[in-house]
Amino acid sequence: MALQRRTLHDGWRLTPVGGSGLGAVPPEVAAAPVPATVPGCVHTDLLAAGLIPDPYLDDNEARLAWIGRVDWRYETEFDHQPGESTVDLVCAGLDTVARVELNGTEVGTTANMHRTHRFGVSDLLTPGTNRLAVTFTSALDHAEAMRAHYGDRPHTNAHPYNLVRKMACNFGWDWGPDLVTAGIWRPLALESWRxxxxxxxxxxxxxxxxxxxxxxxxxxxxxxxxxxxxxxxxxxxxxxxxxxxxxxxxxxxxxxxxxxxxxxxxxxxxxxxxxxxxxxxxxxxxxxxxxxGFRSLALDTSPDEHGTSFRFVVNGKPVFARGANWIPDDCFPHRVDRERYARRFAQATAAGVNLLRVWGGGIYESDDFYDLADAQGILVWQDFLFACAAYPEEEPLRGEVAAEAREAVTRLAPHPSLVLWNGSNENLWGHEDWGWRERLGDRTWGLGYYTDLLPKIVAELDPTRPYCPSSPWSVSAGRHPNDPDHGCTHVWDVWNQRDYLGYLDYAPRFAAEFGFCGAPALSTLRRAVTDEPLTPRSPGVVRHNKAADGPAKLDRRLAEHFPVPAEFPAWHWATQLNQARAVRLGVQHFRAQAPRCAGTIVWQLNDCWPVISWSVVDGDGRLKPAWYALRDSYADRLVTFGERDGKLVLSAINDTDTPWEAPALLRRVSFDGSEEAQSSELSVPPRGVTRQEVPVGGSATDVFVADVPGSPRATWFSAPDLELRLPEARYSVESRTVAEGCELTVTAESLLVDLTLLADQVSESAVPDRALVTLLPGESVTFGVRGAPSADFSAVLHTANELARRA
The missing domain is CATH 2.60.40.10 (Immunoglobulins)
Incomplete structure (x- = not known):
């Protein structure tokens, strides 16, 4: 008899049964068992039953904190007729600290969200009706209780997520809500075999x-x-x-x-x-x-005249990584199905992304994620699940880590898209610079995982792939882990302490994290926040900004470029534009450093809920202006201005296998429309970069413009934004209906800088095909808009001009 598999997903009921938050359970929740969905979790079950409001809206996250402090019991019944087969109960995902009982007998306990658990139940099954129960202890109560066993260990954010093997960002992050889940989050089944x-x-x-x-x-x-x-x-x-x-x-x-x-x-x-x-x-x-898939793979970390390289080589060809960091796409990851993954992958590939880094504070994604990556040629950098904390190396955590890692490596090894196993996110850096060393004394903090246990597991189970102990990583234990001349680097002084122009001070070998914060689409924010009036400091807007000192940082970073608007519409547009400009400058500057720099991974592609964050695709799946900046900056062929050795340089980047021969028109244009122009022939070898010096002489009333067929337009302003005397934005608009929406043609009557159509503010489903367009007087651009054939979008056209002229 071949193995038979029967899912047990029907008839589940949910009841609160204990925990430190039991006294806070509302009477309507405690009154009777709640119908439960498997796969699922407590929050979504209570939401489906109408017993709680949406945790993503207004201040509901804080109002629902009691859920994470409660023990919950799932129960169901099923019919079974025992035979001569061996029968196992297979739990692909229990979140997290669980006791499993069949017909009143305990069959096992678990304490790891990231593992499959298999229990032999042949002797416990009875003819007819069988009762299955899974009781979840509050993961938050459990983690806090484990301090007595392990001792305290440094961690970011509010809760000791490092003391339990659960998705770290469930406990809150600087872009994620504090929603501590429990439930049967992946399939559960009986398997019968002989x-x-x-x-x-x-x-x-x-x-x-x-x-x-x-x-x-x-x-x-x-x-x-x-x-x-x-x-x-x-x-x-x-x-x-x-x-x-x-x-x-x-x-x-x-x-x-x-x-x-x-x-x-x-x-x-x-x-x-x-x-x-x-x-x-x-x-x-x-x-x-x-x-x-058959392909050769290497991570080149050889020393050179600049330091130590960090470069992926596939089938003998160096690959410049045009990447984005990936976080769980929902705080309740059972809701992310193949269709939703496919939408995110479509957004990633449309933006020119060729690598996704699965970040260590999330989960090992479902098979659908990696299958889509295989099919679409997206390289996957896979973190083991350790992030921004010191992790005990004692039992029982060590055994859980080993079992979890072995299962993950075994499951993901077939996928050709997977190109790197990475031990942790920022933990070597944290130990070096975040005061951990002094706090820890002689206690373990995870180093043995990253330098011994995990590399041994990879060497045993998947010797075909490279391993690095952490990101950032400078290749040698004797160096600071975040040395930009060696290995992979995270750039976070930009945003946290200083303006995005700080990217120009870096020439990293590989930029594995960098990013800038900005607001989501207005329709996304308005769905999540019902503040009246909506202001930059209204309660719901502040609650949906989880960054440390986030509201003040947004304003500080704005003030370095524009007068900070007090009115919400202008403030919202300004934060989006500032983020887009930061992404554009950082990515293009780093790409122009090739071959010294071999990759960029922007923080971050996606969001897990509606929030002000570093994502380029917001929590409702809408494209932020930063997404268009990323798409333009990840173009196969790109010209970009930058500074090298104190000189203005135009770099031409050709990330294709064919030479790029094209005419180049370089102009210095005054804001009144007068210009000086020079033409040349551009010649860039395959996978190469060429550079040419640009004659200086710019002022606060002109802009350098480079137009080359096959590349987005490049611009460079010689003066800081606050000193630019941009003209008033003047333009005409013509609109016409087309098959899938409408077309909006804008003709500039003055210089227009970063012209953007915020189409969702008119129609929530509207998606423009471009953004951040700079037009010279007399030039036109046509925006194609899907999803709103008869809408008038002229009122939601915005430019940098309007922000610069607010002083």
């Missing part, structure tokens, strides 16, 4: 010259030692192995395989792979199916 089953399948694909090779590592769980047959099928071939033990490796070769490439470098070819476990007579016992 003789043997596939405990794991771990295919490791490599390329050796003209030959692709897959070593398929198969681990078995067995009832007996009788021989079984493992069949592996790939590329029309079948390989067989007779197994008497608990594991085997079947190696197959594919001559001259079609390679898997990152997007922009070639096709993403994958080979279907099937593993069948059978009895010697051919009767199937279990099966696994997936796909592999």
């Amino acid at each position: 003789r043997a089953r596939l405990a794991s399948v771990r295919p490791l694909a490599t390329v050796d010259g003209e030959t692709g090779r897959v070593a398929v590592h198969v681990a078995l769980q067995r009832e007996d030692a009788d021989p079984v047959l493992v069949r592996v099928r790939c590329d029309g071939q079948e390989f067989k192995a007779t197994v008497t033990g608990e594991s085997t490796v079947v190696t197959l070769e594919v001559p001259e395989p079609r390679l898997w490439w990152p997007r922009g470098y070639g096709e993403q070819h994958r080979y279907p792979l099937e593993v069948v476990l059978a009895q010697p007579d051919g009767t199937e016992l279990d099966s696994w199916s997936g796909a592999v």
Whole structure:
């Protein structure tokens, strides 16, 4: 009999049963069991039942804090007819500290959101009705109680998330709410099997010259030692192995395989792979199916004249990483299905992104995430789940970390998109610079995980991929971990302490985190905040800004470029523009440092709720102006102004496999429209950068403009924003309806700087095709707007001119 799988997702009920917050449970919640959804969590169950308001709106996050302090019991009943099979209860995700009971008998306990748990239940099942219960202890109460066991360890934010293996950002972050969840967040099922089953399948694909090779590592769980047959099928071939033990490796070769490439470098070819476990007579016992991609992979950290490189090399070709950091797309991650992942991937690829870094304060994403990355050629940098804290290395946490890591590496190893295992986020840096060393004394803090346990697991289970102990990382333990001349760097003095022009002081080898804060789309913010009037300091706006000293920092960073508006509409537009300009300057400056700089990973692509943050796609999935800045800055071919050695330089970046030959028009244009122009022929080799010095002579009333076919327009103002004497924005607008929406043609009567259409303010579903357009007098641009064919958008056109002239 082949393995049979039956999900147990129906008929669940939810009841509060204990915890330090039990006394705060509203009577209507305590009155009767609440229908529960599996996969799901307590918050979404209570919301679906109409017993709580939406946690994402107004101040509901704080009003619902009691949920995270309560113990919750999930219960269901199911019919079963026992047979001769071995039966396991398989829990793919229990969040987090749980006791599992079947027919009143405890079958196991868990304390790790990031692991699958399997319990043998053959002897506990009875004919007919069976009762299954899962009781969740408050993860917050548990984490605080574990201080007595481990001792206190430094961590960011309010709660000791580092003392329990749970999604760290559930406990609040500088962009995320404090919503401590509990529930059965991934599928739960009964699996029935005979003789043997596939405990794991771990295919490791490599390329050796003209030959692709897959070593398929198969681990078995067995009832007996009788021989079984493992069949592996790939590329029309079948390989067989007779197994008497608990594991085997079947190696197959594919001559001259079609390679898997990152997007922009070639096709993403994958080979279907099937593993069948059978009895010697051919009767199937279990099966696994997936796909592999053949590609070589290296992380170049060789020393050079600048320091130490950090460069991904795929199939022998260096790849400039045009990346974005990925956080969980929802505080309640069971709500993120394949369709939602696909929308985010479409937004990422449309912005020119070729790498996503799965950040260590979140989760190992579902298989859909990595499958989409494989299909679309998005490289994945995968953090192990440690972020911004010191982690105990004692038991029981150490055992949980090891089991979790082994499962994650085994599950994700088949995916060709995965290019790096990273031990932690900022923890080496934190120990060096954040006062941890003095607070910790001789207590463990996670170093053994990052430099011993995790690299050993990767070396054992996935030797095909590189590993680094943390980000940032300077490649050598003897250096400061965030040395921009060595390895990967995080740039956070910009935003936290100083203006985005500070990016110009950096020439990192690889910028793994940098970013700037800005407001979400107005329709997103208005859905989440019902303040009347809405102001920059109204209560709901402040609550939806989790950054440390966030409101004041926004204004400080604005004041470095514009008079800070008091009225909300202008303030909202100003924060969005400031963020977009920061993203544009940082990305373009770093790209222009190639080949010294080999990659940028912007913080961050997405949000988990409606919030003022560093994301370029907001919590309702709307594109912020910063997304358009990122798209323009990640263009395959780009010209950009910058300063090198005190001189103004125009850099031309060609991130394609073909030479770029094009006419270049460089102009110095006065705000009144007069100009000086020079033409030249641009010639940039494949995957190359060329630079040319620009004659100086700019003033507070002119702008340098570079136009090259195939690149977004580049501009450079010689004076600081506060000194620019931008003219009043004057323009005419014509609108017409087209098949999918409308077109809005704007003709400039004066210089227009960063012309942007905030279309969602007229129609929530409206999406313009461009933003941040600079027009010279007499020039026109047409905005295509999807989703609102008859709307009048002329009132929501905005420019930097209007902000600069507020003084």
